Amino acid sequence: MPGIGPRTAQRLALHLLRQPEQKIHDFSNALLNARNQVGQCQKCFHLSAEEQCEICRDSKRQKSLLCVVADSRDLLALERTREFKGFYHVLGGLISPMDGVGPEMLNITSLIKRVDQEKTAEVILALTPSVEGDTTSLYLAKLLKPFTTVTRIAYGLPVGSELEYADEVTLSRALEGRRAMD
Numbered sequence: 189m190p191g192i193g194p195r196t197a198q199r200l201a202l203h204l205l206r207q208p209e210q211k212i213h214d215f216s217n218a219l220l221n222a223r224n225q226v227g228q229c230q231k232c233f234h235l236s237a238e239e240q241c242e243i244c245r246d247s248k249r250q251k252s253l254l255c256v257v258a259d260s261r262d263l264l265a266l267e268r269t270r271e272f273k274g275f276y277h278v279l280g281g282l283i284s285p286m287d288g289v290g291p292e293m294l295n296i297t298s299l300i301k302r303v304d305q306e307k308t309a310e311v312i313l314a315l316t317p318s319v320e321g322d323t324t325s326l327y328l329a330k331l332l333k334p335f336t337t338v339t340r341i342a343y344g345l346p347v348g349s350e351l352e353y354a355d356e357v358t359l360s361r362a363l364e365g366r367r368a369m370d
Contacts, residue, residue: 231302233278233295235260243267243276250274252309256299256328258282258316266314274312277302282320283327291327299328303335313340317361 192200204212228234229241236242243249243263253274257263263276279294303311311332315321329338342365345354354362 228278232276233280233298234263234276248273251306253312254303254306254308254310255312255314257314258321258324262314262316272312279315279324282315282318283324284320294324296328296331300331300335303332308336310337310339313338315340317343317357 189197204215207215225237226235227237229236229244230239231244232241234241234243250273253272254277255263255266255272255274256277256279257266258279258281260278263278266272266276277295277299279296279299281289281294283289283291283294302308311328313325313328315325325340329340332338342361343358344362344365345351345358351359
């Protein structure tokens with residue numbers, strides 16, 4: 189499983205093997221139920237057990253702001269900051285010709301329709317700073333500019349990191365995303 193190394197996997201397996209059979213049965217049923225009940229929000233494509241996710245149903249959010257992310261993990265990471273008060277749109281990946289992923293395979297058509305219909309004032313592109321993320325951002329910016337303002341989140345150095353250990357792309361992005369000091 190992603191994010192689980194060999195030692196953690198071994199600890200989990202040993203823990204499960206020590207559990208009573210009923211607990212394992214309940215656990216496997218819970219996993220199957222989650223798999224069968226959780227789908228995608230029909231509006232933003234985030235994970236949801238209902239037609240629309242909690243975020244899309246939240247009337248307190250700013251309707252004029254839309255943040256575009258590659259997948260639900262990115263959305264959840266942004267939500268943890270508690271800084272963004274708008275809505276989201278999950279693409280379902282990034283354009284990657286090397287992996288056979290073209291724009292037609294992502295939730296881009298629905299994004300364009302949504303921005304146009306909802307009269308979105310700003311679309312924030314929060315995509316990974318990679319070749320695929322940059323390609324997808326440039327593609328989306330070109331499509332969205334006739335409808336709205338398009339911005340991209342700044343990239344730079346993580347807090348607590350040392351300049352000498354940062355790669356060139358990260359340092360370049362940090363310089364590009366600089367802002368005036370108050």
